[in-house]
Amino acid sequence: xxxxxxxxxxxxxxxxxxxxxxxxxxxxxxxxxxxxxxxxxxxxxxxxxxxxxxxxxxxxxxxxxxxxxxxxxxxxxxxxxxxxxxxxxxxxxxxxxxxxxxxxxxxxxxxxxxxxxxxxxxxxxxxxxxxxxxxxxxxxxxxxxxxxxxxxxxxxxxxxxxxxxxxxxxxxxxxxxxxxxxxxxxxxxxxxxxxxxxxxxxxxxxxxxxxxxxxxxxxxxxxxxxxxxxxxxxxxxxxxxxxxxxxxxxxxxxxxxxxxxxxxxxxxxxxxxxxxxxxxxxxxxxxxxxxxxxxxxxxxxxxxxxxxxxxxxxxxxxxxxxxxxxxxxxxxxxxxxxxxxxxxxxxxxxxxxxxxxxxxxxxxxxxxxxxxxxxxxxxxxxxxxxxxxxxxxxxx
Amino acid sequence: xxxxxxxxxxxxxxxxxxxxxxxxxxxxxxxxxxxxxxxxxxxxxxxxxxxxxxxxxxxxxxxxxxxxxx
Numbered sequence: 001x002x003x004x005x006x007x008x009x010x011x012x013x014x015x016x017x018x019x020x021x022x023x024x025x026x027x028x029x030x031x032x033x034x035x036x037x038x039x040x041x042x043x044x045x046x047x048x049x050x051x052x053x054x055x056x057x058x059x060x061x062x063x064x065x066x067x068x069x070x071x072x073x074x075x076x077x078x079x080x081x082x083x084x085x086x087x088x089x090x091x092x093x094x095x096x097x098x099x100x101x102x103x104x105x106x107x108x109x110x111x112x113x114x115x116x117x118x119x120x121x122x123x124x125x126x127x128x129x130x131x132x133x134x135x136x137x138x139x140x141x142x143x144x145x146x147x148x149x150x151x152x153x154x155x156x157x158x159x160x161x162x163x164x165x166x167x168x169x170x171x172x173x174x175x176x177x178x179x180x181x182x183x184x185x186x187x188x189x190x191x192x193x194x195x196x197x198x199x200x201x202x203x204x205x206x207x208x209x210x211x212x213x214x215x216x217x218x219x220x221x222x223x224x225x226x227x228x229x230x231x232x233x234x235x236x237x238x239x240x241x242x243x244x245x246x247x248x249x250x251x252x253x254x255x256x257x258x259x260x261x262x263x264x265x266x267x268x269x270x271x272x273x274x275x276x277x278x279x280x281x282x283x284x285x286x287x288x289x290x291x292x293x294x295x296x297x298x299x300x301x302x303x304x305x306x307x308x309x310x311x312x313x314x315x316x317x318x319x320x321x322x323x324x325x326x327x328x329x330x331x332x333x334x335x336x337x338x339x340x341x342x343x344x345x346x347x348x349x350x351x352x353x354x355x356x357x358x359x360x361x362x363x364x365x366x367x368x369x370x371x372x373x374x375x376x377x378x379x380x381x382x383x384x385x386x387x388x389x390x391x392x393x394x395x396x
Numbered sequence: 397x398x399x400x401x402x403x404x405x406x407x408x409x410x411x412x413x414x415x416x417x418x419x420x421x422x423x424x425x426x427x428x429x430x431x432x433x434x435x436x437x438x439x440x441x442x443x444x445x446x447x448x449x450x451x452x453x454x455x456x457x458x459x460x461x462x463x464x465x466x
Contacts, residue, residue, distance in 0.1 A: 158408075166434050171410040174417070174430070181418050202411055 046222055046346070049386075050229045052267075053210060057233020060263040061206045065234045107192040112235045114196025119207075119231040120224050122200050126214040127223020137351045137358050137385060140218065141278035144387060147212040148272025151264050154209060158261035170208060176201045206264055207234075213271070274387030280353025286390045287381060290324065311335040312393065314382075316361055318345040321382065321391040330376035330395040336369040349385030358385070397427060400449060402438045402463035404456065409433060415459055423447065423455050438463060 130143070153168035180198045203211060210230045214223035269285075276284035310329070315322045316338050328334050338350060340361050348361045352369070361367050374380060374395040383390045407413060413431035416438050420429045425446030431438040440452055449465055456463035 160408075163436075166436075169410045169433060171413065171433060177414045177417060178420075181414070181421065202414065204409070204411075 046225075048388075049213075049217075049222075050225055053213070053226050054229040054233040056206065056210065056263070056267070057230040058236065059233075060259065061204070061210065061230055062234040062237025065204045065207060065238055108239055111192035111196040112239060114193040115199050115238075116196075116228065116231045116235065118197045118200045120228040122211065123214045123227025124220040124224035126211055127217045127226075128220040130215040130218040130223065131220070136356070137278050137353060138356075140216065140385065141275045141353070141387070143216045144271055144275030144278060146275075147209070147216050148268050148270075148275055150212055151209045151268030151271060153268075155261045155265035155268055158264065159258070170203075172201050209264060209267065277381070277383045277387035277390050278351065278353060278385070280381045280383070282379065282381070284387075284390070287392065290390075290392065311337060313337045313339060314391070316340045316343050316347050316350065318343055318347065320347060320389040324391040326391070326393045328371075328374075328393050328395050330374055330378070332373050334371050336371050336393070338367045338369065340364055340366075345389075346384045346386045347389045350382065351385055352380060352382045354380055397441055398444045399439060399441045400452070401466040402440065402452070402456070403436060403466050404431070404438050404461050404463050405436050406461050407431070407433050407436055412461065413438075416456060416461065419452075419455050419459065423452070426452075437466065 150168060153165050156162070157165035157168050176198075180195065180202065207230070210227065214226045217223045217226060273285045277286060281287065310332060312326050312328060312334060314326060314336060326336075338359075338361055340348060341364050343361065343363055348363070349358070350361055350367075351358050352371075355371070357369060359367060359369070371380065371393070374393075376395055378395050380393040380395070381390065382392065404412075404416065407416075410433040413433045416431040417429045420426050423442075425443040427441040427443065429438060429440050438456070442452065453463050453465075
């Protein structure tokens with residue numbers, strides 16, 4: 001070991017900080033609500049989804065990736081760093097000048113860039129494939145429920161609740177793992193790039209969940225952005241750990257696996273709930289809890305009665321539907337007026353699951369929906385296409 | 397050649413199986429390793445004249461896992 005008293009700034013630290021700053025910059029640029037530079041940024045629902053993906057990557061995804069990919073891939077990169085350290089020590093003894101550490105930082109950077117590209121392309125592919133599945137809100141609901149179950153199952157697997165949950169983890173085919181393993185032995189510049197690309201075949205639990213979410217977006221663009229945001233978020237942690245060798249990885253795995261499981265469990269339930277909302281199920285958390293608050297309560301959503309001509313007005317705003325509860329007379333048809341005013345969130349994608357009604361509303365304007373006569377005591381649930389914002393019409 | 401199944405109950409993900417299979421490359425006498433996270437098992441095909449069961453258990457231990465012959 002070299003015991004130099006004045007160490008130059010390590011290029012690895014510089015690149016780590018660089019990755020971190022790029023990640024923060026991406027978050028600041030892409031997630032600012034008023035941004036019009038990217039069309040996707042105009043949709044606050046997608047924006048929220050991207051932000052969740054990025055933060056998930058930065059926290060749980062990075063740690064989870066570290067736990068499953070770090071052992072093999074980061075160790076091969078760390079091995080190069082160690083070799084560099086050894087070369088540096090030898091070189092230092094001979095020439096009294098520190099050897100360049102460029103070779104240490106470069107493979108990790110190449111690996112992460114390749115990984116970022118590979119997962120972005122994978123996201124685009126999954127989103128594109130998902131577009132064939134999003135024929136109706138019901139299909140999307142089924143997909144969301146499937147994704148939710150997958151995420152909850154994976155979380156329960158991480159908690160080691162029952163052996164059956166181990167089957168929620170996808171085992172890559174042996175020929176792929178063997179190829180990755182043998183490639184990891186290489187030391188040329190192409191090796192880390194190839195390894196980074198191959199990580200798509202050994203995704204961690206959180207990554208698998210995010211891949212399922214990308215499938216659920218039904219858009220190549222959003223799928224790609226989602227996986228890009230997530231993978232970018234994982235990069236700083238992965239980079240630091242690749243540098244600090246796998247010893248830290250093993251420790252982090254022990255300490256943070258439960259934390260990762262809790263987050264995946266929460267995300268799983270949120271996705272599952274969104275799917276239930278989109279199905280128009282009264283059993284979703286939002287639809288269940290809305291009923292717990294009496295309309296007379298001050299904190300409860302305002303229940304608006306129908307006008308004398310039997311029409312209802314629903315304000316479709318960026319953060320939901322107002323009022324969330326509408327009251328209407330039973331046994332006769334009515335007109336629901338959906339009013340938007342500079343509405344750009346996913347609330348514009350208006351769905352009434354029971355009527356199989358789906359409409360992308362204009363950013364500003366009024367759209368009328370004819371609601372057929374409903375029996376007394378029944379409820380008609382409505383939601384956005386992501387199952388995030390909900391409301392109901394109570395017939396009495 | 398001998399084929400021995402080991403129980404490795406402390407595998408926590410499918411990549412643990414991959415780590416164990418990497419012993420194929422480092423352990424002399426091993427012909428093939430098939431590890432399964434789903435079953436928490438590892439099947440090792442090895443040359444008895446070059447390798448013992450204890451050496452395999454030790455190598456697995458160095459990877460951070462505990463293998464018990466089934």
